[in-house]
Every structure is written in C-alpha cells, then in structure tokens.
Amino acid sequence: VKTKTEAVRKSRRRYVWFIIPLGFGSGLYFYNKVADVERKVTLYRKMPLKAISRLWGKVNQMDLPVFLRKPLIGLYIWMFGCKIDEAEIEDLQHYKNLGEFFRRELKPNVRPIDLDHQVTSPADGKVLHYGEVTSGYLEQVKGVTYSLKGFLGTTPEMAAVDDDNFQRNLLRNPENALYHCVIYLAPGDYHRFHSPTDWLIKHRRHFPGELLSVNPGVARWIEGLFNFNERVVYTGEWEHGFFSMTAVGATNVGSIKIYCDEALSTNMVKKHPAGSFLDEEFKIAVPIMKGQMLGEFNLG
Amino acid sequence: STIVLVFEAPLNFDFKITNNQKVKYGEPMGTV
Numbered sequence: 001v002k003t004k005t006e007a008v009r010k011s012r013r014r015y016v017w018f019i020i021p022l023g024f025g026s027g028l029y030f031y032n033k034v035a036d037v038e039r040k041v042t043l044y045r046k047m048p049l050k051a052i053s054r055l056w057g058k059v060n061q062m063d064l065p066v067f068l069r070k071p072l073i074g075l076y077i078w079m080f081g082c083k084i085d086e087a088e089i090e091d092l093q094h095y096k097n098l099g100e101f102f103r104r105e106l107k108p109n110v111r112p113i114d115l116d117h118q119v120t121s122p123a124d125g126k127v128l129h130y131g132e133v134t135s136g137y138l139e140q141v142k143g144v145t146y147s148l149k150g151f152l153g154t155t156p157e158m159a160a161v162d163d164d165n166f167q168r169n170l171l172r173n174p175e176n177a178l179y180h181c182v183i184y185l186a187p188g189d190y191h192r193f194h195s196p197t198d199w200l201i202k203h204r205r206h207f208p209g210e211l212l213s214v215n216p217g218v219a220r221w222i223e224g225l226f227n228f229n230e231r232v233v234y235t236g237e238w239e240h241g242f243f244s245m246t247a248v249g250a251t252n253v254g255s256i257k258i259y260c261d262e263a264l265s266t267n268m269v270k271k272h273p274a275g276s277f278l279d280e281e282f283k284i285a286v287p288i289m290k291g292q293m294l295g296e297f298n299l300g
Numbered sequence: 301s302t303i304v305l306v307f308e309a310p311l312n313f314d315f316k317i318t319n320n321q322k323v324k325y326g327e328p329m330g331t332v
Binding site for chain 2 (some may be wrong): 014111112113114116117118119120121122123124125126127128129130131133142147148151152170171172173175176177178179180181182183184185190191194196214226238240241242243244245246247248249250253291297
C-alpha cells in the first residue's frame with residue numbers, strides 16, 4: 001500500500017510539473033496574441049483614412065478624358081465584378097469619372113420590390129448579421145458585439161440609463177422585440193439604397209467619425225467598428241413601432257447623400273470629439289415608401 | 301459601406317435571410 005501511495009504521489013508531482021509550465025506558456029501565448037491584435041487595431045485606427053478618403057473623392061470627381069473612361073472604369077468593373085448589364089447606362093464613356101460610375105443607377109425593373117413581406121432588403125450586398133437585439137447589444141458579425149446606445153446615440157436624459165433599459169425604452173409596445181440586420185456593400189455593388197418598408201422619418205443623427213474599412217474581415221477584428229465610423233442614423237416609426245435605418249461610411253466611401261435631407265453633409269470635419277453627433281429633427285415627418293430610392297454612398 | 305436596420309416588431313417576426321447571404325434590394329427580408 002505504502003509503495004502504491006508513493007507511486008501516486010510521484011505521478012502527481014510529475015503531472016503538476018507538466019501542467020504548470022503548459023498553462024503558463026499557453027496563457028502567455030494568448031496574452032501576446034491579444035496584445036498583438038490590440039496593437040494592430042490601435043495602429044490601424046491611427047492611419048489617416050479620412051484624409052485618404054477625401055483625397056480619393058477629389059481625384060474621382062475630376063473628369064476623365066473620354067479615351068481613358070472605358071479602360072479605367074472597365075478595370076474597376078473587372079476588379080470588383082460589377083454587373084454593368086444591370087446599369088441604366090451601359091456605355092462607359094458616358095461616365096465622366098469613377099465617382100459617377102460608383103453611384104450609377106440601375107435599369108428599371110431589374111429589382112422588383114417584394115410585396116408579400118413587410119421588410120425588404122434596402123441594398124444590394126451581403127447579410128453580415130441579423131436577429132433579435134439582446135441586452136442592448138447588436139452583433140456586427142457572429143460573436144462580435146457593439147452597444148446599441150453607442151450606435152444610435154443617447155440624450156442627456158437617457159445617458160445614465162443602462163443598455164438593457166435603453167433598448168426597452170425604444171419600444172412603443174413593451175411586448176414587442178427589437179430586431180436588427182447588417183448589410184455590407186462590397187466595392188462592386190450598386191451603391192444606392194432604398195427604403196426597406198413604409199415608414200416615417202422623424203429624426204436624423206449624424207456621427208462624424210472614422211472611416212475604417214467595414215469589410216467582413218475587419219468587422220470580425222475590430223469590436224464596435226460601426227460605433228467608430230462616420231454614420232447617419234435616421235429614426236422614426238413604422239407599422240409596428242420604432243424603426244431606424246443607418247448608413248455607415250467606410251474607407252474611401254465616407255460621403256453619404258440622402259435625397260430627402262439636403263442639409264446633410266458628411267466627411268467634412270477633419271477632427272471630431274469621440275461620440276459627438278449633430279441632430280436634426282424633422283418638424284414634419286417624412287413619409288418614405290417601401291422600395292423608394294433613399295440615398296447613395298459616394299467615393300470620398 | 302454598410303446599411304444597418306434596427307426596428308421594433310412583434311415576437312413572431314420571421315426573418316427570411318441567412319448570415320452571409322447575398323441580397324439585392326427589394327428582396328424579402330422578413331415579415332410578421
């Protein structure tokens with residue numbers, strides 16, 4: 001019995017000497033990995049992406065000589081897989097510059113608006129994430145969250161309210177739920193957007209922000225990405241209560257135009273205090289119909 | 301660029317999309 005107990009003790013000692021360095025080593029490895037990601041994110045956020053985007057916008061507003069339009073715009077079409085056959089104007093020489101091509105219109109009837117469902121897609125793109133909002137947090141991609149309060153912005157009266165109550169306060173009917181959906185527009189996609197349902201716009205909140213890439217890879221990498229970027233949040237009401245639609249800018253695409261809101265001007269401020277925003281209340285709510293063309297993203 | 305929708309709806313709201321699905325504007329996304 002004595003010999004057996006001694007053997008067990010020895011094996012335990014050996015096991016401990018194996019497990020401690022292994023645990024310590026893997027802890028250090030993961031700490032370094034996290035620190036490395038944080039360093040990269042900090043470095044990425046320090047890049048002058050707004051200035052680059054503004055410059056890119058200016059370059060692309062300059063008219064191209066007619067003989068260069070077809071090869072240059074054609075190269076863009078080839079690189080990003082644009083479907084030129086869907087564009088209202090297929091003749092590339094018609095587009096004075098890349099900016100004009102980027103905000104091209106589509107042929108009528110290439111996108112029939114579904115009448116059987118209450119919410120339709122507002123844009124051509126890829127669904128990054130969708131579902132019910134829980135505990136006041138949204139998901140930008142699976143498992144990566146950001147605060148609803150930070151995204152929509154708050155008021156001085158609501159500033160002290162926690163995320164959960166902030167979400168509850170948005171509901172007109174407490175028995176309803178809050179849902180969300182994120183659609184990513186790739187460089188080759190049609191860059192105008194349309195109303196997903198019939199609703200009334202009552203308020204606009206413009207967050208002058210950064211212009212980080214919103215590519216799904218970056219969205220997986222930077223938590224709260226949509227809360228950092230330049231964006232315009234339109235809020236109002238639809239049949240079931242609260243409704244909001246937000247256009248989030250990205251690197252080289254920070255200029256957002258909304259047709260029913262001529263006063264809006266984005267990517268104009270070089271520096272901005274974090275979380276600052278500009279509000280505009282629509283004294284008369286603006287009725288928007290499902291499928292109606294609402295606005296566009298522009299280079300710049 | 302990205303479009304984010306946040307909206308209130310009854311608990312039986314049914315999404316007709318999946319993550320990573322390619323969509324075109326006007327296509328169904330969900331209904332009560």
